Amino acid sequence: MTVRIDVTAPDDPRGAHVVANAPLVGVTALTGCRVTRVHHVDGDVSAEQIAALCEQVLVDPVVDSSVVGGVTPAEGRVVEVALMPGATDPDARELERAARNLGLPDIRVVTARRYDLLGELSDADVATVTHRLLANDTIEIWTEGELPAEFAGAAEADVRVDLVPLEDLSDDELLRLSHDRVLSLDLTEMRAIQAHFAAERRHPRDAELETLAQTWSEHCVHKTFRAKIDLTHTAADGTVTYSHHDGLLQALRAVTDELDPPWLRSAFVDDAGIVAFDDEFDIAFKVETHNHPSALEPFGGANTGVGGVVRDVIGVSARPIACTDVLCFGPADLPDARLPAGVLHPRRIRDGVVGGIGDYGNKLGLPTVNGAVLYDDGYTANPLVYCGALGILPHGSHPTEPQVGDRVVSLGGRVGRDGIHGATFSSAGMDASTVDHVGSAVQIGDPITEKGLIEVIERARDARLYHAITDCGAGGFSSSIGEMGEDLGVEVDLSVVPLKYPGLQPWEIWLSEAQERIVIAVPSAKLGELEALCDAWDVEVTDLGTFTDTKRLVVRYGATPVVDLPMGFLHEGIPRREMQAVWVDSPPKEIVPPAIDASHILRLLAHPNVASKEDIVRRYDHEVRGGTVVRPYVGPEADGPADAAVLKPLGTSGTKAVVLSNGICPAVGRHDPFAMALLAMDEAVRNLVAVGGDPDQVAVLDNFCWGDPTKSDRLGSLVRAVQGCTEGARRYGMPFISGKDSLFNEFDGEAIPGTLLISALGLVPDLHCAIDSAGMAVGDDIWFVGRHQAALGGSLASEEFGLGATDVPEPLVDPLPRYRAVHAAIASDLVTAAHDCSDGGLAVALSEMAIAARQGVAIEVPTDGVDAATALINEAPGRLLLSARAADREAVSAILGEHGRRIGAVTGDGFVSLGAVVVLLDDAVLAFTKGVVS
Amino acid sequence: MSRPPVLIPHASGTNRDDEAAQAIRLAGGEPTIAHVNELRSGTVRIADYAAILLPGGFSYGDALGAGGRLALELRTWFAEELATAASAGKPMLGICNGFQVLVKAGLLPGPMGETRSVTLTENAEGRFECRWVTLSVEPACRSGWLGAIAGTTMRCPIAHGEGRLAVADGASAERLENGLVAFRYLADGARPTSRKPVAAAGAYPANPNGSVNDIAGICDEGGTIVGLMPHPEDHVLDWQRPSGPEGGLGLPLFEAFVAGAR
Known part of the structure; x- marks a missing residue:
């Protein structure tokens, strides 16, 4: 039996928000909006038990009214919106748990939102409000009137492994296969795979092809940053210079090795960079981008962007202690006529992104303390969302070497069909049809599950329960487990992986980027202790398999083979690219x-790029953990802009504090990307010095967001910016400790302005002098x-x-x-x-x-x-x-x-x-x- | 002097428990952070503690309304133990999410089991907000342990989306005014033109969420249970304060709480 429960708070401010925003999307007739929370409860429960659920959990007697077993009478035009079946729905999950608390039989729940729109509205008005303000087709379903409940997961387990014959395919056919399966591999790479399986005298399995595509994706292996590049550079004065670049990433690392300051603990080798804080503690820092997902589903994209970068910091055994965010949007007042088809309005993207960042960071209990917001026409179709996370760990506490015989253990969230192909999707440009093809790459996060990971990993680290750790990000298990086992070999069984709902094929389980997961290498003898710890903190733990000494990646589903690849080919088999770059500085x-x-x-x-961002910043908690010394807004009215954030990490002694700052100046890069890099580094340093930071102990992170690097002008400006970074690192004595590139930020062939974010991490010797x-x-x-x-x-x-x-x-x-x-x-x-x-x-x-x-x-x-x-x-x-x-x-x-x-x-x-x-x-x-x- | 043991329960999604523990330690208490699962299994017993502090955060993600799920667990699993603690006069303090839990469990203003006439709901501005506020510790509040700091002023941050204190009707509001209001929002005294804090009188942002009668915190009829939305645990050291007037530390609140546990 399914019972519908409607709960309405008459003065729910979300209704007022819709009314206030309607004129901005051209609807002036909307006079009111009543919001109702809809719950469909399915199970063998009595009317009394439903009444108990309402009284004990769902209905606040002071502000809510409710309708049980029916539908709230319509007050205007009604639109109902629900998440697509199978998406993360915390309200539904918690209502199911609440029923268990109350001793009710097991129930299944799906939720929806209902809007009663008041006023003399045309059909077009209702459609506009729905599309622009109420629902996002990427992750939600909606209808005018009543939306029937749709429960996910009636499907049976689907243990199908398909073979994908490559042997007779022509070049065109190889490329079509790459495109149709969203592999984002080029012809040389497809040929290398074809040759490998021809030598093995067998067809690749679907999961093997997908594993190679993930591992070889721009996102995971940074093909452009490792390529050999020839640059032709014309300076502003007309001087032409030719240069050869044997790997941009190698160049950035080389200057770090050259500087090699004594306080540097780890650079470029792990999920995050690490520097010394004091004799006892180290600090880890990482900044990621989540641009493509945020363009399609701003809340979910930014939400999981924060989740992802926080897991990078957990992935070096650190306790996360702060977040940063730098955002680039199209103009908030962009006229609708200038909005390309298939693109969300910059205002909606901004509101969604800000909401998503706040939701995740706030719920993790992390202060979001430093950032910037830029508006420029160039970001209308490709917004940039840079998410950073800072963590702290005792010096020498991060183990990095799995041992033969260790268990491959997954912690955290369950696996669903969400987030498949994220890595390959982010390695291609977008157009109006992108949503239809890769909706599955976008998801909504679950910060409470990630919070559990933070608590468990800190304790597991201190109890020395694991030998190695990595986060499950792009590529899911295929990437995290494939990387961890690179030097040894690994064998896992996917049939034990906990799923959100049945019906996933093995390759989907293996590739899913479902959020909030960490993989660790656990000695067998410690497994019991780890399981008890996870139990106490409500974190799901699964033993997937073992690290071997075979130098092969072996994946089974029960007895069915899914992947069997040599680690050598997986990690070293990708052909190195040779690319041409051209850049002309503005005369x-x-x-x-x-x-x-x-x-x-x-x-x-x-100007929007200068004026106060308080409206955004105050939606982030910048006080939690009690360590904030210099906040984003300062002064007697708390509305003056601060230069940088100063934090005293909770639990540290002495007077040392951390300082975080950033520099970004894409407008300079349009004329001279080399200068842009040096000027961005200068901005980061002078911000840091302005609050009391020591210029002689600064580490920096690079984040390059660029257009399609296979086009020579985009690549030319990228190479010039990297040259600026290496030159700047020398002039300022600042090593790069980590970085990230997000390329292919193009829409219909138009690229974003090449945008380099420099994030700086330094120390204030005495917080009283900040x-x-x-x-x-x-x-x-x-x-x-x-x-x-x-x-x-x-x-x-x-x-x-x-x-x-x-x-x-x-x-x-x-x-x-x-x-x-x-x-x-x-x-x-x-x-x-x-x-x-x-x-x-x-x-x-x-x-x-x-x-x-x-x-x-x-x-x-x-x-x-x-x-x-x-x-x-x-x-x-x-x-x-x-x-x-x-x-x-x-x-x-x-x-x-x-x-x-x-x-x-x-x-x-x-x-x-x-x-x-x-x-x-x-x-x-x-x-x-x-x-x-x- | 002995350090009274203070229990800080943690549910999935709780945060600010570490800062609460720091505040208790500085105030002379001995904090223990324990997961609700440990309380349920009996590994940790409520009866062994002299005071209980429910910290901030987003227990169970604030799904279905802030604090509601943990409130249900308190009612279904720990009602008796909490009643015993309250009747023994053990101080109980809920901060932010902890306050929301105590209200939704029916412990504030109480008594548990009656239909609730007070709630904490969406901020009037309709969104999460983080900013520093100024608070009065109400002299007329009947809480015994809070009496030590009655009449003083505190400054500390808020960080919440569902902090608007709302009442069912005029009678419920009147009942609160009869000694149950523990803290009120004041208009900030930071401006050179208005050094002395005055009543916020409902005006945003001094009253940051639209709470009725500027109420930031309340106590129960017995005066042992106190809750508030702002975070005094984030202002227990002088350097934690942004530029502005001196003083207004939250530490005395925790000292009063720990003293009440002795």
Whole structure:
């Protein structure tokens, strides 16, 4: 028997949210929206037992009303939306568990949402509201009127292993096979596979082909970053240079090996990079991207993006302690007419992504403390979602060597058909039909299951219950188990894998990227202890098989062979690519900067890339774990932008704290990707130094999001950016410790701007000396560090005022002495506030400090030989504003030396005075916090 | 002086238990974090502890409404033990999700078993929000152990999506005003123009979630059980405070709690 239970809270704010957003999608007639939570309960339960479920669990007597056994009478046009059968549905699962708590017979539950839409609505209005605000076809089903309950998983187990003959296929047929099965392999690779099986005198099994495609995917093996590349580079002055690159990844690693600082623990070899924190603890850091999934299903894509990067940190035996996120979207006010078919509106993508990040990070109990949000036309069809995670582990506690005879043990979530082909899907471009082909690659996360993994792995690590660990990400078991067993050999049985529902074929179980799973190598003698631990923490644990000494990957389903591949071919058999790259830097162009007055500065402050992101940031918990020293927004009104996050990890002693910052400047990369890399690194460092970080112990992560690298111009800018990274690592003495590339960010042949995110991890020696941009007091001196440059290419002002500048600022050649001086002043407790000059230049930076502190300031603008306007708006690297007590003037001057100049003072009046240009502080606050220019 | 043992139950999805333990330790108590499974199996016994602190987080993912699933487990598995603890005068404190659990279990304002007239539901703004708030510890609150800090002001963060305290009717609100209101949101005193905190009077963001009468926390009729939405455990050390007025530490709350357990 199936009973429907409708629960409605009359003032559910989600209804108001729909009404508020309707005009933005062109529906003005919607006057009200009532939201109802629908539960279909299937089982042998009595009316009394249903009543008990309602009273004890479902219905809040203070705010809810309910209808049991029927359907809520329609109040307007009714739309019902449900997750596709089989998708993760925590409400359904918890209601099933609640029934068990109450001693009821076992029930099965599916849930839905019902919307009663009020107002004089046309059919077109209802369709628009449904498609744009209520439902996403990628993961949901919906109907106007009542949606019948659909329970998943009536299917029988399907133990079918198909053979895929390759022997007689022509080149065209090989390529068609690659495309039809979403293998994303090119002809050379398909031929290598064909040759391998021809030599073995047999047909490949479906799972073998899929395993090779996953392991050889761009996502997993970084084909482009390992390729041999010939670059033809034309500089801005017309000089042409030819160069050969024997692996971009190898180049990044080489510079890390060359720098090899004593505090470096592990770089590039594992799921995350690791550096020393103090004598007792190390810190792990990783930043991932989840772009393609977020374009299709923003909430789920970002949600699982956070889940994935947190598992990377768990995968080096660390306890996750913080998250970061950097997001790039199309313009929030993009007119519908400019939205390509098959693309979600940037506003919807943003809301979904932000919701997904908050949901996962908040529920894991991790503070999301550092990030950025950029808006640009180039990201409309391909949003970028960079998710980072920080973790802590006792020094030397991360085991990395599985032993022959160890058990292959899987922990965490169950396997479903969700998330199949994620790795290969992300290794191809997208178009309007992408949703139809790869809907299965998108899923919704389950943070509570992942939280269980965090608790169990920390305890298992401390009890030394495992010899090796890796997270189950792209490629699922095929990739994680295949990698762990690379040096030994492994044999597993898929028939014991716990499934969300029956009916999966063996290759689907093997490939599924179902979330929240970790694989560990457990000595047989420790298995009992591990199982008891998992039991206590409600974490599912499964013994899948054993590590062998055969150097083969052997997968069975019961007695049926599924995969039998030599590890050598799987991991080394991929042919190395040879690629051609071309890049032409923008030639210089004469421009005339406008005369800058207060209204220009207000426009820059109100620009979406500068204006406050509080609406987003406050949806993330940035306080949990009690270690946040410098938060995203600072000052008496907690609305001034901070430069970087400072965290004191819970459980550590002493005064050391961690600092996290980032740098990103894709607008520069359009003209000169080499400079972009150096300028992004500079931005990350000066942000880090501005809060008290030590410039002599900084590790960085690279994240490259680019277009299709098989097109020579995309590859050309990528190679130039990597050259900038290696050069920057040397100039700043900062090793790269981990990285990630997400290529093929193209829609209908249009690529995103090549976008490099630099994430920096450093230390504040004494958290009591950490400062923010708001700490200045009336009478303090204002100091300026660094020098202006005339180049305006890639600057916010060039974009906002339509200058068309192409000439980008010169990167710093010897940056460290300057940053050491600033750090020394801050560490000596001489600096009351600091803020870096970046987007919008000195004018925006000084205004932001004044807003943060709610104090007037007055300076004489140093010109460094540039014109008055350019001095206010240029974005040359290496510049900071500091405030310091007037009484400390001599001491500050002595420490800053040639690097700093005293340019003004904190006045305490209501003005931001930049020489002759005067901005009302109240106007600046309004522009920055509300995006309103009065 | 002895350190009273304080039980911090953990359910799947609980977090801020580590910070709660740190606060208890700093306040002179001896915290033990125990999974609900351990309480159920009897490995850890509620009766062995002098006080109980239900921490924040998202127990069971807050599926079906924040705290509801853990509340059901408390009612079905531990009702008797909790009643015994309350009648023995052992202090009980619920923070954020822990507060939601105590309310939904019917322990706050109580008594358990009656139809609930108070709840915690979706923030008026309709979304999760994290920001620092200022709180009064209400002088008229009848909680005995909280009396030690009555009349003081605390600053600490909120981080919740379902923190709006709502009541069934006017009579329920009136009942709370009769000594059961433990904490109220105050308009922040950080501005140079308004150094002294004043009533939030329902205005966002000082009252961050639209709670009726600015109520941030309540106690039960007996005064031993106290709950609040904000997180004083995230402000037990001076450096945890953002720039702004000095003081307002949450530590005295935990000291009062531990003292009440002696």
